Amino acid sequence: MRLSEQDNQLRWDGRKPGFYEVYYLKVNDPRVGIAAWLRYTLLAPQRGDPVAEIWGFFFHRNQPAENAGLKATYPWSETRVEQIPFRFATRSAELTHAEARGELVGGGRRLRWDLRWEPNAATVRLLPFRWMYEGPFPRTKVLSPNFDIRLSGFLEVDDRVYPLAGAPGQQAHLWGTRHAAHWVWGHCNAFVEDAEAVFEGLSAQIQLGPLPLPMLTLFVLRLDGRMIFMNGLSAMIRNRSQAEIGVWRFAGQGPGIRIQGEASTSLEHLVGAIYTDPDGSRRWCHNTKVGDLRLTIHQRSEGGWHRKELTAPGTCALEWVGRTQDPRVRIWV
Numbered sequence: 390m391r392l393s394e395q396d397n398q399l400r401w402d403g404r405k406p407g408f409y410e411v412y413y414l415k416v417n418d419p420r421v422g423i424a425a426w427l428r429y430t431l432l433a434p435q436r437g438d439p440v441a442e443i444w445g446f447f448f449h450r451n452q453p454a455e456n457a458g459l460k461a462t463y464p465w466s467e468t469r470v471e472q473i474p475f476r477f478a479t480r481s482a483e484l485t486h487a488e489a490r491g492e493l494v495g496g497g498r499r500l501r502w503d504l505r506w507e508p509n510a511a512t513v514r515l516l517p518f519r520w521m522y523e524g525p526f527p528r529t530k531v532l533s534p535n536f537d538i539r540l541s542g543f544l545e546v547d548d549r550v551y552p553l554a555g556a557p558g559q560q561a562h563l564w565g566t567r568h569a570a571h572w573v574w575g576h577c578n579a580f581v582e583d584a585e586a587v588f589e590g591l592s593a594q595i596q597l598g599p600l601p602l603p604m605l606t607l608f609v610l611r612l613d614g615r616m617i618f619m620n621g622l623s624a625m626i627r628n629r630s631q632a633e634i635g636v637w638r639f640a641g642q643g644p645g646i647r648i649q650g651e652a653s654t655s656l657e658h659l660v661g662a663i664y665t666d667p668d669g670s671r672r673w674c675h676n677t678k679v680g681d682l683r684l685t686i687h688q689r690s691e692g693g694w695h696r697k698e699l700t701a702p703g704t705c706a707l708e709w710v711g712r713t714q715d716p717r718v719r720i721w722v
Contacts, residue, residue, distance in 0.1 A: 390473060393534040394486040396512040397475040400530075400564045401431055407566055407667040408433040412477060414489050415678055416504065416540045416558035417579050417704045422450030423551055424678035425544050426706070427491065427502065429477050429484045431465065434667050439465035443482040444722055445493045445500040446660055447546050450679040450703040453657040457546060458721025459493035459500055486534065489560075501545040504553065506538040506560075513609060515591060517620045527595045529565035536561075537578045537587045537611065557584075557704070568664055568672050569593040570601060571711035573632040575652050577682050579704035586699055587611040588684060590639060590650070592630035606630040608641045608648065612686065612697075619643040634675050634715045635659070637707065645689040652707050654680035661720035664710065673714040680707040 401408050410431040417424045428444035441463045449455040461481050469478045477484045482491025487508050492501040513536035516522060522530050539555040557579040572593035580586045592606040606628035607620035619628060619641040628641040637652045654677045664672040682705035686697045714720065 391486070391508055391510055393509050393512045394475055396532055396534045397486055397562055398472045399431075399470050399477070401433060406433050406439075407435045408564070409566075409665075409667055410562075410564040412484055412560070412562050414484070414504070414558065414560045415576070415706050416544075416553065416556050417678060417706075418551065418553055418556045419579050419704050421551065422679065422703055423544070424448040424450070424704075424706075425500075425502065426676065426678050427489060429479075429482060431468075432665060432667065433465075434669065436669075441465055441468040441479050443479055443491055443493060444662070445491065445502070446662075446676070446678070446721065447500055447544065448658065448660070448677065448679045450658070455546065456658075456660060457498045457500060458660050458662065459495050459498060460722035461493055461495075499545070499547055502542070504540045504542040504544075506535065506540045506558065509533075509535045509538065512536070513589075513616070515589065515607065515609060515620065517607070517618065517622070517625075525566075526597065527565070527569075528567040529563060529569060529595075531561065531563040531591075533559060533561040533589070535559060536589075559706075567666055567668070568710075569595045571672070572708075573630065573637050573710070574708045575637065575680070575682065575705055577701045577705040580684075580699040580701050582697075582699050583612075585611070585614070588650075588682070588699075590641075592628075592632065592637075592639065604630060606639065606641065608639075610646075610648065610686075612688075617643055617646055619646075619648070632709060634709050634718070637709075647687045649685045650682065652680055652682045652705055654707055656717050659718045661714065661718040662722050663720065672710050672712060673720075675709045675715055675718045676707070678706045679703045680705040682707075 433439040
């Protein structure tokens with residue numbers, strides 16, 4: 390078993406209420422401007438029976454009227470989870486460490502997928518310290534067992550099949566007892582100038598007991614074969630983030646590196662969804678997988694500071710989440 394597969398193992402103990410767990414997969418095909426966002430989830434509410442849900446979203450950069458979002462809910466008692474090797478399966482979908490299959494039907498739409506990839510050897514952890522994954526703080530843990538993968542197979546939307554061959558994607562795992570109050574997030578591994586570069590960023594407000602903390606912002610960048618983490622405690626406070634629905638401007642720094650970025654999307658490319666906490670409270674999600682990203686990177690070397698730009702037109706995953714809904718964005722699930 391790869392070490393990264395261990396980080397996909399289910400964290401819920403199978404009994405305790407007040408817990409949620411999510412496996413998500415996203416994939417882009419820059420050639421035709423399509424993307425998908427797939428979620429395999431567990432919700433063990435504080436009151437009531439646990440359930441599994443399968444979410445599927447399709448995005449078309451050039452024909453946003455073709456966007457779709459579907460969801461199916463199943464009793465957890467009918468869900469099969471295996472730890473070694475990892476497998477999460479419901480009646481309509483299955484996820485392993487190297488494959489994803491599923492089908493969703495509803496509202497006159499149909500979404501089907503059959504995808505496979507070569508798993509990453511090592512997990513990328515967005516949070517800086519191991520104790521943040523093992524202790525009660527923060528209340529949500531997030532990592533990417535498959536931070537940068539290339540997917541093959543197909544997406545089928547209604548009566549059209551989109552074959553995929555080496556399409557860039559990501560598979561991540563998160564779990565916890567409560568979502569952050571609000572956050573903005575982005576991930577991209579389909580830059581025009583550098584096919585090997587990967588960016589992930591998160592700016593979130595979390596609570597320490599009853600007290601809300603200031604926004605904490607962290608970044609991870611893979612550049613020139615090197616992983617660069619701008620996520621230490623001082624970096625999370627020093628990094629900058631300014632966001633509103635559809636736009637995210639940010640800046641970060643680490644040893645010998647500074648980044649500035651602007652990520653954006655038009656409202657027609659956003660889909661809305663509702664995230665539910667175990668206590669029944671809601672967060673309103675505004676998400677796209679076909680956003681735009683421009684990164685400006687300054688790196689220090691013996692000859693001084695050197696500038697590099699990375700652009701991703703229509704291939705950046707972005708998400709704005711909070712306690713209120715933007716009425717301009719349709720809620721799909």
